[in-house]
Amino acid sequence: MNVRYRELVSKLREWQTDGMKCVRGEVCLFTDIEVHAGPVIEKLTEQSSSEFDELTGQAVELILASLVKVCCRMLADHLEHGRYDEVSEELYSKPESAPKTNVSCERDFGIFDNLLRVKTRATGIALEGMIMFKENRSWQWLSSLDSEKKSEVLSIARASVKDQRAVFCERMGTIREARLQAMRDKKQQKIQKEAKDIGTKEQLTVELGKYGGLWDSEEDIDEQLNSLETSARINAVVAQLKFRRFVIGMKNENGIFNISKAGKKLSLEELTNNLKSVVCRSIGMAAMLQEERDYSSAPLELVAEEKAQFLKEAATQHVKARDAGRKKGGLCQFRIPQIRRPEQLLGKIVKHAFDEAGNKVWYRGTVVSMRQESGSCIFKIKYDGFRKMWWFDLWKDYLDKYLELVSVVAEDIVGKEIEHMFVCSEDGTECWWPGRVVRANGREQFIVEYEEEENDDESAGVFEYPLLDDYAQNELRILS
Secondary structure, three states: OHHHHHHHHHHHHHHHHOOHHHHHOOOOOOOOOOOOOOHHHHHHOOOOOHHHHHHHHHHHHHHHHHHHHHHHHHOHHHOOOOOOOOOOHHHHHHHHHOOOOOHHHHHHHHHHHHHHHHOOOOOHHHHHHHHHHHHOOHHHHHHOOOHHHHHHHHHHHHHOHHHHHHHHHHHHHHHHHHHHHHHHHHHHHHHHHHHHHHHHHHHHHHHHHOOOOOOOOHHHHHHHHHHOOHHHHHHHHHHHHHHHHHHHOOOOHHHOOOOEEOOEEOOHHHHHHHHHHHHHHHHHHHHHHHHHHHHHOOOHHHHHHHHHHHHHHHHHHHHHHHHHHHHHHOHHHOOOOOOOOHHHHOOOEEEEEEEEOOEEEEEEEEEEEEEEEOOEEEEEEEEOOOOOEEEEOHHHHHHOOOEEEOOOOHHHHOOOEEEEEEEOOOOOOEEEEEEEEEEEEOOOEEEEEEOOEOOEHHHOEEEEEOHHHHHHOOOEEEOO
C-alpha cells in the first residue's frame, strides 16, 4: 500500500497547484482503476462560465490543500522516510499469523470468566495455565508423542514449576509496584495542586489588600475606583474578580469573571459592570439566606399552619392525578384486588372454607394481623359474627382454593380502622398511615381521619380519598 499512499499524496499536491484540472474532469487518481463517468460527473464538470469556474477552482485548491495536510499526518509512517518506508520480507511475514478478528480474544475472556466462577480458589497462574493448555491444544500435541518423549516433556515441565512461579511472582510484583507508583504520583500531584492553590489564594489576598480589601457594594466600587489612579483601576477590578472566583469560589456563569473575550481584553467599563453584577448577585443570595433564617425563627404555629396547608394541597393534587389515571384505565369498576404476595392478604375481606361433612363451608371474615413463623406468614382472621380470632396459614389456603377475596362496598369500610399506603416523593418508599374511615362522601369518596404520628403533629388530619379504588389496588388495609 505504500506505493498507493505515495501516489495519492503526489497527485493531491499536483492538483493543489492547479485546481482547474479537477474542475474540468481531466484528472485520474490511479490509472489502473477505471472511473465510471455518469450524470453526476458530467454535471460537475459541465462548463458554465469562466467566472464561476475560476471560483470553483480556488475552492477545490483549498480543499485539496486540507486533504494533503491530513494525508501527510495520517500516512506519515508509509510515506518517504517513514517508519514503514522500506519494509523487509521478515516484517511482512510477521502479521500473517495475527488473527483477523477479536473472536479468539473474546473466547479466552469467556473461558477465564467461567473458570473464575467454577474454580473460585484457583490462583492466577493456574487459570492462565488452563486457558493456554486448551487454546494451544497441548493435549493433542502430547497425545501425538511416544511414551518416552512424553515422559521427557512432562519431567521438564515439572522441573520448571518453581521457575515459572518465580517469573509469575516477579511479574505480579512489577504490576503491583506500577500501580502503587501511579497512586503515589496521583497523591503527589494532588498535594502539589493544593499547594499551588494555597499560594494563588495567598497572592490574590495580598493583591486585594493593596486596593482597600473586598468591595461589597456598587457604591464602594465607585468610591474605590475614584480614589485610584487611572493606570491602577483595571488591575484593581481584575484583582476583585479573581478573588471572588478563586478564593471565595463563586461560579463563572456566562463568563462573568473572564478578563478577555474572543482574544481581546475587556475594557475597564466592561470589567466594572461585571464586578457590579457579581456584587449584586452576592447581595441577593445573602438576602435569600436571611429570609430563610427569618422563616426558621418564625413562630411554630405559623410553620405548622403552612405545613398543614401544604399537605392538604398535596393530598388534593395526589387524588386528582390518581383518579384521572384510574378513570382512564377503567380501574374504578374493580373491587376485588389481585394479590401476588402473602403480605398482600393483610387487611383483606375474605371467604374462608372448611371441610364439614365432606362439603366446603364458607365463612366471611377480615384478615387483621400477620406474623412470621418458621419462614412462612401466619395470619389472624376475625370472622363475621364471632368475637374470637384465629391464626391460620391463609396463603396456603389461598393457593389451595380454600380462601377467596370478596368485593367490598362502602358499608364494609365506614367506621373501620384502616392503614392507608402512601409513596414518599423523596425516595419512593412506601409508608402506611393509620386512620379511621369517618363516613362516605358520595359514591366513591370517603372521609378519613388519620392518627397523629410521634413527633409529627402535622401528619394528622381529615382528608378525602377514593378508598374502594385504593383497596382494589392493595393500597388499603381494613384492620377491624
